[in-house]
Amino acid sequence: MKNGTLHKYQVVDWELNFEGAKSKTYNNKTTCQMPTKHSLGYKKLVRRKNGAALFGAWCALIQVLSRHPMKREGYCTVDGKQDSRPYTAEDLEILTDLSASIFKELMQTCTDKEVAWLRIPEGYYKDTTGDQEDTTVPLHSDLDSDLDSDLDSDLDRHKLSLDDKQIADRLGKIIQTKKNIKIDGHKISAWSKDIAKLRKDGIDQLRMASALDWYELHIGEQYIPVIESGSSFREKFIKLESAIERSSQRGQQKQRNIGEYPEDIRPKVL
16 A cells, blocks of 8 residues: 555455355355365466465455455455445454454455456556556456457447356256256357347346356256257346246245244144
């Protein structure tokens, strides 16, 4: 930090990497999830002189941010809201009992483009004299960025990003695992275009990721849309969300039925 400025940071792709379909409904989380992939960013982090300590501080930071109330978006602030006061390294030391100096190094390292696990939100500055910066490289991504460039002309404003291929890759892994269908890199690249088109339709990638979380748990069940490609994911996305909504309503109805009677007068089976 320079001149006492409090920098504001945000974890890249928080909802995609650190929330699940259920955890997003919890106002207070007591556990957190993390990607298991050891990406290029991970390797460049842990191979530093203090790599092990930095990764430990990263895990502690994710735990702290996971304790924020919903809706969590990965902002490193005292209550997780974008406009709130940023955490200082000293704050994080108090919360985790890890050295403030490690957190200072972590913030600098993770905003570096080689790691890119943190970003400076748009409208904030990396330092008091530097240019405005908005780093949006996807977290834990080793995906090939050399995607086909022959998108339809109306997709010029919604060019393929690593996020699109990450969603397509996730869909491919679900289908390959659950349906035993081989999915190669060419299909993933083609499906990425369908994801970009779905994004152009107004469906953001966090919404897609949330739907995939649910689909992975319920694929093959009755009344669940059959999705076996990027194009069918795009064509049936609204039907998939409708299935998610029906499932949620059934769950709520079941909860109401269970709670109809006080415990002491609930009918008992003889």
